[in-house]
Amino acid sequence: MNVDIVQFMDGVKARTPGEDEFHQAVFEVVVSVWDVYDANVRYKRARILERMVEPERTIIFRVLWTNDKGEVEINRGYRVEFNSALGPYKGGLRFHKSVTLSILKFLGFEQTFKNSLTTLPMGGGKGGSDFSAKGKSDSEIMRFCQSFMTELYRHIGPNTDVSAGDIGVGGREIGYLFGQYKRIKNEFTGVLTGKGLSWGGSLIRPEATGFGAVYFVQHMLAEMGKQINGLTFGVSGFGNVAWGVITKINELGGRVVTISGPDGTVYDPSGISGEKVDYLLTLRESNNDVVAPYAATFGVDFYPNVKPWEIKVDIAMPCATQNELDEIDAFHLKQNGCLLVAEVSNMGCTLDAINFFLSQKIPFAPGKAVNAGGVAVSGLEMSQNSMRYSWTKEEVDKKLHQIMHEIHQTCMQYGRTSDYINYVKGSNVAGFVKVADAMLAQGLV
Numbered sequence: 001m002n003v004d005i006v007q008f009m010d011g012v013k014a015r016t017p018g019e020d021e022f023h024q025a026v027f028e029v030v031v032s033v034w035d036v037y038d039a040n041v042r043y044k045r046a047r048i049l050e051r052m053v054e055p056e057r058t059i060i061f062r063v064l065w066t067n068d069k070g071e072v073e074i075n076r077g078y079r080v081e082f083n084s085a086l087g088p089y090k091g092g093l094r095f096h097k098s099v100t101l102s103i104l105k106f107l108g109f110e111q112t113f114k115n116s117l118t119t120l121p122m123g124g125g126k127g128g129s130d131f132s133a134k135g136k137s138d139s140e141i142m143r144f145c146q147s148f149m150t151e152l153y154r155h156i157g158p159n160t161d162v163s164a165g166d167i168g169v170g171g172r173e174i175g176y177l178f179g180q181y182k183r184i185k186n187e188f189t190g191v192l193t194g195k196g197l198s199w200g201g202s203l204i205r206p207e208a209t210g211f212g213a214v215y216f217v218q219h220m221l222a223e224m225g226k227q228i229n230g231l232t233f234g235v236s237g238f239g240n241v242a243w244g245v246i247t248k249i250n251e252l253g254g255r256v257v258t259i260s261g262p263d264g265t266v267y268d269p270s271g272i273s274g275e276k277v278d279y280l281l282t283l284r285e286s287n288n289d290v291v292a293p294y295a296a297t298f299g300v301d302f303y304p305n306v307k308p309w310e311i312k313v314d315i316a317m318p319c320a321t322q323n324e325l326d327e328i329d330a331f332h333l334k335q336n337g338c339l340l341v342a343e344v345s346n347m348g349c350t351l352d353a354i355n356f357f358l359s360q361k362i363p364f365a366p367g368k369a370v371n372a373g374g375v376a377v378s379g380l381e382m383s384q385n386s387m388r389y390s391w392t393k394e395e396v397d398k399k400l401h402q403i404m405h406e407i408h409q410t411c412m413q414y415g416r417t418s419d420y421i422n423y424v425k426g427s428n429v430a431g432f433v434k435v436a437d438a439m440l441a442q443g444l445v
Contacts, residue, residue, distance in 0.1 A: 005034055012053055019102035021322060025109050025347055026053050028354070028366075032428035037436075046444075048436045055108060057081040059155055060101070063129060065147040067140050077148050079127035079155055079163075082108035085438035088159055089125030090115055090375060090382075092166030095173065097132045103322070104128060107166075110346055111375070113431030114368040117407045120379035125161055127152070133168055133287050145176035153181050158190045158385070164378045165194040167321065170240065170284075171206070190385030193378035202381035203393040204400070205374075210244020210319075211397070212373015212404045213344045214252065217315065219408040220340055220363055223421065229253030231339075234313035236260045237320030238291055241344055241371070243280050245317055246272055258308035260320065261291035265308045268300040312336040318348035327352035334360055343367040354424060365423035368431065369407050376403045 012026055030049065037043050063075040078101060081089045091111040094104070104126045112124025129148060133141050156163060165174055174194045181191055188200075195201035204211065214228070221227055231254050235242050238259040246256045255271040259280070268276070276298060283293060295302035309316060309329035316338050318325045324345060330353040333341065340363035343349050348367055349357075357364035377400055384390055391399075407427075415426025 002034060004038070005030055008049070011050075015054075016102075016105075019105060021100075021102045021347070022105040022109065024323075024351060025106035028347075028351060028424070029109075029113065029428045029432065032425045033432040036429055036433065040436075042440060043436055046440055048439055051439065052083065052112075052432075052435065053109065055080050055082045055105065056084060057155075058101070058105075059127075059152075061151045063131070063144065063148050063151065065140070065143045068137055073144075075129050075131045075144070075148075077127070077129045077151060078104050079152060079161070080104045080108040080125060081155075081161055082124045082126070083112040083435060083439075084123035085435050085442060086116055087121035087123050088157075089161040090122035090164075090378065091124055091126040092128075092164040093169045093173075093177075094126070094128035094166040095131045095133065095168035096128070097130055098321075099128045099130045106322070107346055110368050112435060113428065114372045115375055115379075116431040116434045117369060117410060117427060118372050118376040118379060118403055119406060120376060120403075122162075122375065122379050122382075125163075126166075127163060128166065128169070131168075133173075134289060135287065138172070141173065142176045145173055146180040149177045149180035150184065152177075153184050156181075156191055158382070162190065162378075162382060163192050164375070165240075167239070170194075171196060190382050193381040195381070200381075200385050202377055202384055202396060203391070204396050205377050205381060206240055207244035207247060208377035208400060209241045209344070209371050209374030210246070211248045212376060212400055213241075213245055213317065213319075213342060213370045214248040215373065215401050215404040216365060216370045216408055217317070217340070217342045218252070219405060220342065220365060220423075223412075224339070224363065226339070227252075231255070231314040232257055232312075234258045234308045234311055234316045236265075236308050236318045236324055236348075237345070238280050238294070239284050239319075241374075242319040243277065243284075245319055245344060246277055246280070250277070254315075257313060258311055259291055259294065260308050261289055263290040263292050264302060264304040265306045265311070266291050266295050266300060266302055267311055268298065270300075309333055314339050316341045317344050319344040320348070321345055322347040323350050325349045325353050327356050329353065330356040334362060338362070340364065342370045344371050346371065358422065358424065361420050363421065363423070365411070366427055369411055369423060369427040372407055373400055373404055376400060 108126035115122040411426035
């Protein structure tokens with residue numbers, strides 16, 4: 001390991017003790033971009049990398065609300081405004097019991113590079129709360145969202161910071177958040193993306209992350225002389241992202257045979273299609289986070305406390321949460337002849353798993369490239385809001401497909417060698433250079 005990298009990471013850890021997820025995200029990027037950084041005198045003199053790992057602004061606030069019994073509940077809210085060199089802060093809100101500052105900092109840091117790759121003028125940010133909708137009534141969820149926005153509204157705006165959905169924040173939550181912002185500010189503006197179609201939303205936004213990920217996999221396969229038709233896919237999770245991935249794979253002739261939740265993995269060898277795909281949305285809307293009911297409903301196998309990566313598939317697409325696929329899982333995939341791995345969740349693979357894929361020359365693409373379709377269509381929604389105009393589904397999908405093609409081309413530009421495409425290095429270097437140059441141009445701000 002380069003001594004300078006070790007010293008750099010020691011400095012990051014000393015300033016941010018206990019933020020393990022953030023340290024992991026920073027390390028992955030630093031290892032990839034260090035040669036570029038070290039060779040550029042202007043970057044080093046301006047301490048660009050040191051500045052890049054420090055958020056421009058971190059906001060933490062108390063969220064008070066009452067449950068249906070009239071009892072006071074207390075949660076913690078966050079907004080990490082990480083980097084605005086390329087445009088307004090842009091990134092989702094996550095409502096989940098696992099939310100911590102470390103997780104949101106890693107997500108905001110990743111978002112900065114992801115948004116850079118989209119070619120759209122967006123900076124990076126992330127926010128959320130340790131609130132969970134599981135077991136809550138709609139009225140309780142509404143009261144929480146209204147209280148959360150009552151603090152957040154003063155820090156955001158269509159040209160300052162634009163939020164979207166993430167884990168635990170779907171169309172219902174976006175509606176409650178937007179309604180409260182409009183109520184307080186007395187203005188109807190594009191301060192949130194993922195809105196309903198009748199009030200400023202964009203067509204295919206709910207599907208965009210999944211659709212974009214599959215388009216990226218299409219390009220990866222094309223480099224290998226293959227196509228999606230006839231291949232089997234392992235997918236984790238069962239929310240909007242997994243739903244979008246499954247829907248597009250079905251359209252292109254592939255077959256998804258797994259979904260998963262905290263309770264275990266469903267194996268459906270005939271493929272998750274038709275009414276089964278619709279059932280996933282019903283399952284998610286029930287505020288449940290388990291998949292066993294799917295197996296019971298459709299009479300297929302359910303493996304408690306097992307991850308999908310032990311099942312033989314051609315393509316693995318983790319879609320659930322961070323660090324869901326480790327080195328042991330990576331070994332199982334290799335043993336089962338997996339052709340490639342596309343990380344749809346943010347930092348879905350551990351560093352050991354990523355290093356295993358790279359050492360074995362198994363094509364692997366990180367989330368900041370693969371899942372950029374979601375924020376790309378959010379950027380398109382922002383454009384439509386600014387113009388007071390809506391594009392057709394076909395127009396948005398065409399733009400999304402083009403953006404994912406450009407991201408893939410950029411990754412190859414910076415990551416291709418004679419016998420392998422290192423998508424990790426390609427995406428990190430491409431994102432870093434664009435943000436770094438913008439930071440240099442804008443001075444010490």
